Amino acid sequence: MLTDRQLVDLVLGGDLHAFGTIVGITESLVAQIVFKLIPNEEDRRDVAQDIYVKVYQHLENFRFQAKLSTWIAQIAYNTCLNRLQKKQLPVYHPPEREAGESGEETPEDRWRATDETDRLLLQKELKELLQAEIGKLPPIYQTLIGLYHQEELTYHEIARITGLPEGTVKSYLFRARRQLKDTMLYIYKKEKL
Amino acid sequence: MSGTHPSEEILQQYVLDRAACPAEAIHHIGACPECQATIAAYGALGELLSSQPAPEFDFDLAAAVTVRVRDVRTRHQAVARVRERKGGAVGMALVVALFAGVPAWLFRKSAYFVFTDMSAAFYWVLLAAAGIVVGFFLLRLHKKYQDVINLINK
Numbered sequence: 281m282l283t284d285r286q287l288v289d290l291v292l293g294g295d296l297h298a299f300g301t302i303v304g305i306t307e308s309l310v311a312q313i314v315f316k317l318i319p320n321e322e323d324r325r326d327v328a329q330d331i332y333v334k335v336y337q338h339l340e341n342f343r344f345q346a347k348l349s350t351w352i353a354q355i356a357y358n359t360c361l362n363r364l365q366k367k368q369l370p371v372y373h374p375p376e377r378e379a380g381e382s383g384e385e386t387p388e389d390r391w392r393a394t395d396e397t398d399r400l401l402l403q404k405e406l407k408e409l410l411q412a413e414i415g416k417l418p419p420i421y422q423t424l425i426g427l428y429h430q431e432e433l434t435y436h437e438i439a440r441i442t443g444l445p446e447g448t449v450k451s452y453l454f455r456a457r458r459q460l461k462d463t464m465l466y467i468y469k470k471e472k473l
Numbered sequence: 474m475s476g477t478h479p480s481e482e483i484l485q486q487y488v489l490d491r492a493a494c495p496a497e498a499i500h501h502i503g504a505c506p507e508c509q510a511t512i513a514a515y516g517a518l519g520e521l522l523s524s525q526p527a528p529e530f531d532f533d534l535a536a537a538v539t540v541r542v543r544d545v546r547t548r549h550q551a552v553a554r555v556r557e558r559k560g561g562a563v564g565m566a567l568v569v570a571l572f573a574g575v576p577a578w579l580f581r582k583s584a585y586f587v588f589t590d591m592s593a594a595f596y597w598v599l600l601a602a603a604g605i606v607v608g609f610f611l612l613r614l615h616k617k618y619q620d621v622i623n624l625i626n627k
């Protein structure tokens with residue numbers, strides 16, 4: 281397995297195969313960002329390619345201050361935002377709200393009433409429900425959820441990619457999780473009745 | 474059970490990184506079934522989130538990008554060649570100016586006497602020849618420029 285520096289050196293030396301390797305390594309991370317921020321499928325295809333062309337063009341400016349994947353994700357995020365701005369689509373940034381101010385009844389009791397076996401049986405169903413619920417979240421929440429829970433990036437890395445302060449990343453993630461938990465418990469309760 | 478319930482933020486923190494939670498909160502959670510239920514819910518949610526299917530592009534991104542990058546590289550090389558040629562032409566013009574201009578400037582007073590004995594016809598021939606050479610040179614330059622532009626736009 282080649283290091284970031286070795287890969288970059290190879291690409292700068294003219295090795296396009298090495299660039300293909302970089303694309304392969306970072307594709308899933310870029311997909312997380314592109315799929316969450318760009319609603320149109322055709323645009324996604326263009327944006328994904330534009331991202332890597334930009335990466336290629338600016339690779340000589342990469343100073344190894346962060347992981348190569350983080351740097352590429354940063355380019356991906358900014359490219360998506362630029363595309364949205366060009367098409368005048370709004371990037372939804374939710375308003376600041378105090379923690380615990382959800383306004384809805386917290387349904388932990390219902391969750392507690394469910395035993396482990398039941399939950400396992402409902403795992404698949406819940407997965408699908410959750411996927412649908414994630415899709416209803418603001419794009420920025422979806423992106424953060426994908427980066428944190430699926431790509432397993434740290435708050436610091438996510439902050440670097442999105443340009444948001446680390447505290448804001450934490451706060452958005454907290455609210456997204458709470459919203460998902462509350463909605464899932466609510467749906468679950470309705471189905472049980 | 475001790476005091477009021479910890480905030481949901483702390484409960485989430487407990488699920489993600491228990492060690493980063495305040496000792497008081499850990500103590501409370503250990504004895505509070507309500508908080509334990511919330512933690513169980515967040516735990517299950519975390520598992521579900523991690524196991525969500527990752528989005529994937531429905532085309533070979535690496536292949537598509539490689540084609541575009543190859544194209545970009547060809548254009549860059551073409552542009553570099555144009556710059557190189559431009560640099561060469563400028564250099565050549567400077568050399569010509571130096572070799573022709575300096576003596577012309579130094580002997581500018583005697584040059585008048587050299588040309589006064591020539592006929593008007595000779596001046597016209599000289600002017601026409603110079604015009605042909607310059608025209609030919611410009612035509613060649615334009616053709617080269619067109620070639621590069623065609624290469625870039627290909």
